[in-house]
Amino acid sequence: MHSAIEANFDGLVGPTHNYSGLSFGNVASQVNTAKPSNPRAAAKQGLVKMKALADMGFVQGVLAPHERPHIPTLRSLGFSGTDQQVLTAAAKHAPKLLAAVSSASCMWTANAATVSPSADTKDGRVHFTPANLVNKFHRSIEHVTTGEILKATFPDQRYFAHHPALPSVEHFGDEGAANHTRFCSSYNEAGVELFVYGMSAFNTAMPRPQQFPARHTLEASQAVARRHGLSEQGAVFVQQNPVAIDAGVFHNDVIAVGNGNVHFYHEHAFLDTEQMKADLQLAWGDRTTPLYFVEVPNSAVSVADCVQSYLFNSQLLSQPNGDMTLVVPSECQENENVWAYLTDLLTHNTPIKAVKVFDLKQSMSNGGGPACLRLRVALSQQELAAVNPATIMNDQLFATLNTWVDQHYRDQLIEADLADPSLLLESRQALDELTQILQLGSLYDFQKA
């Protein structure tokens, strides 16, 4: 039997990448507000990570950025005239709104969707639900285009089932795979899907964060598990620690990561750690491989260290021999406690045997680490063969995309630049070419007009 694999689909950073301070509750986004960004460096840092994973033998895909600034959203909010008039009026009367419709936030594809592999679902297809990202306006406008990009990347309906986003209302706040982890003993077999939520929308007696928003609800997770056709045994629902959310852990993937039979998480990640372990263990059942819980004590790495270094926003990747590699941002190396912990971890008897460090500073400055930048899609060989091949990273695509970035991206952007009509034209020109490179068809609004 040919083995199933886990592919990573990273978001390519778009030409309008900037720091607008749009994410209340996300420390990096707030701290770096109004700093100049470098979209060209951002895109290239992401490409280097993608290429490195492809070179390590992993299947690596690319998800296209969205059209920004998004003129149709401005029109729906009452701006009118030519595209240039819309832009100028928005810049004058609602500059923060212009910043919101210009964000390159779709780069963080861990928030693009929740994906359930075919081994877990009732109809034996891979299921996708784009996340409504309703808690932040700039992200709430992503899900329609995300759905179209996912359909263009995973087109064959015999293998892939595409759902629309959940209702766009706080009760069903859904942040996608940033709050979803899958455990399995091999990618061929049915796994256990862990859904982590920030609060219950309907049960207001349950604890909630006091200061920062809980973006993701229990009810959203339950709905996704139902529509994906997961078995009762195959889905576990666990509440994130509200205290951690108030300390800046706006997604669970800032404080926990799992893969295969390993759950790597912080002591304060969950409201009830013992319950999380018991529930996962019960769902895991009597599989022959043991489930490893690698719990990081607060005495070694504080929650503040997690938020600053993004230790847990790492990618935990299985090598063919079962050993795992942890892909971390360079901030981990710069944080003394975190680096000491990681150095020590490698001497312990866990499946985590190697650490790889990447410079992702441009994305990190908006609160997005290695794990935020990727959407995991476990695929059988047959399903992999049905993926749009033009989106798979290799030497040629890496070279093509680097040249494309050099041609179209600026190396500095501040908020005021978002009003520049030539930025809009440059971005459209770039994306128009990209749809040809990645063979996505005409998916952007400006291509349909």
Ligand SMILES: NCCC[C@H](NC(=O)CCC(=O)O)C(=O)O
């Ligand atoms: N998974 C990481 C997501 C980071 C993202 N940051 C942002 O949107 C910041 C954008 C800005 O502030 O310009 C967020 O908070 O959802």
